[in-house]
Amino acid sequence: MSDFSNITVSPTEDGMINLLVDGQPISAKYGMKFDPSIVDDLQALEDGQNAKLFEQFIFSHTDLNFEHGYFYVTCIQKLESTYQVVTNFVYRITAAEQAPFEHVITKQGAAMTPEDVNEFIQAHIQKSLNDYTDLKYAY
Numbered sequence: 671m672s673d674f675s676n677i678t679v680s681p682t683e684d685g686m687i688n689l690l691v692d693g694q695p696i697s698a699k700y701g702m703k704f705d706p707s708i709v710d711d712l713q714a715l716e717d718g719q720n721a722k723l724f725e726q727f728i729f730s731h732t733d734l735n736f737e738h739g740y741f742y743v744t745c746i747q748k749l750e751s752t753y754q755v756v757t758n759f760v761y762r763i764t765a766a767e768q769a770p771f772e773h774v775i776t777k778q779g780a781a782m783t784p785e786d787v788n789e790f791i792q793a794h795i796q797k798s799l800n801d802y803t804d805l806k807y808a809y
Contacts, residue, residue: 675752676691676692677753678690678693687706687709688702688703689708691746696723712746715746715747720747723745725760726741726743726744728740728787735765737764739764741759745757758774759775759781759787775790
């Protein structure tokens with residue numbers, strides 16, 4: 671086991687590593703493991719930079735021209751000499767033959783809580799059913 675700053679690194683039996691930030695696992699529910707090279711990537715971060723660890727697909731929809739995808743993205747951000755886990759709700763739009771464009775969805779500039787994300791998704795589903803979907807016909 672090794673430590674740097676407020677991250678604890680412990681090897682697993684399969685050659686991967688577990689990361690704990692301030693003694694907490696990055697994903698207690700799923701027990702995420704990482705390639706050992708992630709340590710070098712994290713140590714190389716400059717103040718204010720972050721490294722994307724993984725993303726979880728939530729839902730998507732498509733209209734005539736674009737695919738709209740929503741993801742939960744987990745990063746580690748370096749602030750001064752410590753690291754923190756940051757999870758963002760990200761909107762990604764993809765058009766044919768173009769690179770995807772994405773941005774973080776916030777609630778008045780602050781990161782969205784799990785409750786905020788749930789409310790956002792429910793509102794979008796309801797709007798889609800009420801405003802854009804004819805459940806009698808497929809177009």
